[in-house]
Amino acid sequence: xxxxxxxxxxWPRTIELLDQLxxxxxLIQAGVVTRTGLHFHDGHRxxxxxxxxxxxxxxxxxxxxxxxxxxxxxxxxIFSTATSEEYGFRPKMLHQIEGYTIGAEYDTHxxxxxxxxxxxxxxxxxxxxxxxxxxxxxxxxxxxADISFEGENTKSRWIRMDALVKxxxxxxxxxxxxxxxxxxxxxxCPIDNGMTRIGYVFSAALIEKYxxxxxxxxxxxxxxxxKALAPFELEFLNVEWFTIYGIGQRIAGTFCVDNRVFLAGDxxxxxxxxxxxxxxxxxxxxxxxxxxxxxxxxxxxxDERRGVVQTRSQVIDNDKVISTLISGHYPxxxxxxxxxxxxxxxxxxxxxxxxxxxLGPSRATIDPGERGPDVYxxxxxxxxxxxxxxxxxxxxxxxxVVFAGSPEHTRPILLxxxxxxxxxxxxxxxxxxxxxxxxxxxxxSGNGGQDILGCQPFGKVYLDGNMKAHEKYxxxxxxxxxxxxxxxxxxxxxxxxQGSALLRAYFExxxxx
Numbered sequence: 001x002x003x004x005x006x007x008x009x010x011w012p013r014t015i016e017l018l019d020q021l022x023x024x025x026x027l028i029q030a031g032v033v034t035r036t037g038l039h040f041h042d043g044h045r046x047x048x049x050x051x052x053x054x055x056x057x058x059x060x061x062x063x064x065x066x067x068x069x070x071x072x073x074x075x076x077x078i079f080s081t082a083t084s085e086e087y088g089f090r091p092k093m094l095h096q097i098e099g100y101t102i103g104a105e106y107d108t109h110x111x112x113x114x115x116x117x118x119x120x121x122x123x124x125x126x127x128x129x130x131x132x133x134x135x136x137x138x139x140x141x142x143x144x145a146d147i148s149f150e151g152e153n154t155k156s157r158w159i160r161m162d163a164l165v166k167x168x169x170x171x172x173x174x175x176x177x178x179x180x181x182x183x184x185x186x187x188x189c190p191i192d193n194g195m196t197r198i199g200y201v202f203s204a205a206l207i208e209k210y211x212x213x214x215x216x217x218x219x220x221x222x223x224x225x226x227k228a229l230a231p232f233e234l235e236f237l238n239v240e241w242f243t244i245y246g247i248g249q250r251i252a253g254t255f256c257v258d259n260r261v262f263l264a265g266d267x268x269x270x271x272x273x274x275x276x277x278x279x280x281x282x283x284x285x286x287x288x289x290x291x292x293x294x295x296x297x298x299x300x301x302x303d304e305r306r307g308v309v310q311t312r313s314q315v316i317d318n319d320k321v322i323s324t325l326i327s328g329h330y331p332x333x334x335x336x337x338x339x340x341x342x343x344x345x346x347x348x349x350x351x352x353x354x355x356x357x358x359l360g361p362s363r364a365t366i367d368p369g370e371r372g373p374d375v376y377x378x379x380x381x382x383x384x385x386x387x388x389x390x391x392x393x394x395x396x397x398x399x400x401v402v403f404a405g406s407p408e409h410t411r412p413i414l415l416x417x418x419x420x421x422x423x424x425x426x427x428x429x430x431x432x433x434x435x436x437x438x439x440x441x442x443x444x445s446g447n448g449g450q451d452i453l454g455c456q457p458f459g460k461v462y463l464d465g466n467m468k469a470h471e472k473y474x475x476x477x478x479x480x481x482x483x484x485x486x487x488x489x490x491x492x493x494x495x496x497x498q499g500s501a502l503l504r505a506y507f508e509x510x511x512x513x
Contacts, residue, residue, distance in 0.1 A: 005162065005241040006072040007279025008191050009175075012056070012064040013371065014280045019064070020394035020489060026078050031070030032190045037175035043231040045170070049177035049185065061373030061472060063387060067175060069191045071162065072279060094118040097140050100131055102260050111260050132262045137250070139267035145257045151250030151270070157202040157213065159221050160187075161242035164195050166235040172196070182206075183228035195240065200228045202244055216244045354486060356493040356506050363481035364403075364494045365474025372483075372491050375469045377441060377462035380449065386462055388469060389489060396487050397437045398507075402458045402497070403470055404442040405480030411454040413480065413497045418455045420500040427504035431511050443467045443477045 010018070010027070018024045035056050039049030059065045084090045096116045103110040109127040116123050133141025142149065169176065169188070178186035184201025191197050202216065206224065210216055221242045226234045252268040265283075355369035366372065374389040392399045402417070404410055421428050428436070438459025446452035449461035464470055467477055475481045482499055484492040484506065495502040 005160065005243060007075075008069050008071045008197055009189065009279065010068045010070070010283070011280050012059060012062045012066070014283050015064040015066075015068055016062060016374070016389060017283060017394070017488065020389060020392060021082075022393070023078065023082060024064075026082075027070055027075065028068060030074055030078065031068050031192050032173070033066045033068055034173070034175040034190060035066045037177065038171055039177045039179075040169070040232075041179040046179075049179070053175040061375065063374050063389075069175075069189055069197075071191055074192060075279075097135075097144070098123065099144060100141075100261070102258055130260055130262060132264060133267045134264040135267055137266040137270045139263065141261065142252060142263055142267050145261050145263075147257065147263065148253035149250050150253060151248060153246050153248035155204065156247045157204075157207060157244055158184075158199055158247060159202050159216075159224070159242065159244050160197065160199045161221055161225065162191060162195050162197050162240045163222075163236050163242075164193075164238040164240075165198075166237065167229070167232055169229070169232045178229060178232070180228045180230075183224065186228050198225055200225065213244055218242055354492055354510065355490070356509070362494070363475065363479070363496050364483060366483070366491055366494070368491050368493050370491050372485050372489050373472055375472045377464055377469060378445075380447075380461055380463065388462075391439060391460070391462060392437075392485055392489060394487050394489070395437070397435055398487065398492065399485040400436055400438050400458070400503075401483050401485065402438070402440045403464075403473065403475040403481045403483060404440055404444075404453060404497075405470065405475065405477040406443050407453055408444075409478040410480045410497060414453055415455050417458075417497050417500060420498075421458075425504075426500055427507050430504065431507055435511070441469055443470045 015024050015027075018027060034053065037049070037053040038045050039047065039054075041048075053067055056065045056067065080091055094117070096118055098114045098116055100111060100113045103112065109129050111128045111131050113126045113128060113131055114123060115126055131141060133139045133145070135141055169178075172188070173190045174188075175190070176188040178188065180186055180200065182203070184203075187197065187199035189197040189199075202224070207213060207216075210220055218239055221244070222236050222239065225236075248270060250270045252263055255264075255268045256262045355367075357368055372389070372392070374387055376385045377388055377391070378384070379386050392401075402414075404414060407414070420426060423429070440449065440453065440457045440459060440461045441464050442452050442461070443464050444452050445463055445465035449457035452461070452463075470477050473481075473483065475483075480497045482495050482497060482503065484494075484503070486492045493502075493506045495506075
């Protein structure tokens with residue numbers, strides 16, 4: 001039987017990133033969407049619980065106002081199909097890395113990896129430029145690289161199971177949670193193929209009752225799940241997977257070694273499943289190397305991604321609080337509180353040289369290092385609505401968006417920008433053109449880009465006739481601005497329309513001349 005389990009929930013920002021890779025739609029087609037969730041206590045709906053999944057229709061500047069639930073094995077199959085179709089290769093399963101060496105830096109493929117085929121037991125050596133360990137919490141690559149894995153494990157044990165069930169719980173295809181005096185806070189998550197992921201706390205008393213973890217069979221997991229959901233009825237039609245596991249949070253001492261070996265996902269940070277962050281942060285650990293960047297761009301992967309995972313009020317610290325509350329206990333900072341743990345749930349998952357504030361007054365209210373909010377623009381000709389994040393598709397390029405403002409006011413500056421970019425020392429003539437994609441967004445309507453702007457447009461033109469995009473990004477329509485989006489959709493820098501020299505300085509920090 002195929003092994004399922006593992007991560008199954010993707011939050012809006014993750015779906016946004018996957019949409020920029022044209023992967024969101026096939027995932028949505030295969031999975032289940034939830035826009036809200038209910039919390040129950042003694043069989044009645046009450047406030048509290050997994051409220052970060054409730055009323056997602058109230059989310060602000062995203063068009064993905066929902067969570068997507070799809071088991072990780074199926075996610076990986078869709079990813080595998082996409083890589084096969086776009087790049088012509090499929091992942092090699094049942095292979096194990098046994099060691100690696102790093103040769104001379106001048107070698108174009110300095111990393112030699114020894115790989116064993118577990119079917120034939122033959123060993124091959126593969127030459128590569130980089131080695132990425134995305135091989136889970138027990139990562140072989142991390143161990144071979146002698147990278148520490150710092151953190152802690154708790155004594156808590158949780159059950160997770162994927163099953164086809166019947167229940168009299170209201171709205172069972174929502175992301176729900178249930179209070180239980182004996183089983184902590186129950187996770188109820190609809191997943192693909194009509195199934196449901198059920199999770200609950202398996203206390204020390206229950207472990208003792210069944211003679212240790214080894215005594216927890218599937219029948220035991222089913223019996224305790226029925227008790228946990230009381231007073232709701234729960235009938236199991238089929239169980240595809242179940243596990244009992246310990247809770248812990250760990251983070252690797254570094255996410256990269258020698259700028260040749262990188263860690264991603266659970267290989268470099270592990271969490272409980274309480275806030276469904278493992279799969280999401282793993283997807284965000286992305287890096288594509290094309291050979292145009294300075295060495296410090298590779299260094300920034302460790303600085304930025306490790307900081308996101310470790311920083312206070314972010315994933316590791318949130319996960320410690322959430323997993324403790326789900327287990328029915330108070331974290332240290334909540335000691336002495338009298339309200340039930342369900343009322344204390346919160347999730348706040350909201351710098352590097354890649355995020356550069358240009359000198360001078362702010363040209364936008366969106367700061368470098370922030371996620372670029374989505375907004376509708378209008379296409380030329382047909383006048384169809386087009387989402388900004390959709391046109392900023394992730395092709396490992398920097399997107400340079402000229403918010404042209406009202407051409408009535410900015411036309412002379414746009415002409416100056418066009419002349420500045422044509423200069424021999426302009427950054428567009430210094431760096432490879434294939435690492436940039438350009439767009440022009442005028443706060444105007446019209447029949448053609450050149451007619452509207454009074455000069456040749458900067459890349460493709462999309463209209464912002466109602467000025468909603470300028471308003472959302474806080475760009476003065478009488479002055480305009482240039483916003484550089486990193487390949488991952490985050491804002492890299494914001495400069496005035498006269499800021500071509502500032503753009504060169506920004507890219508000189510990142511790219512090889």
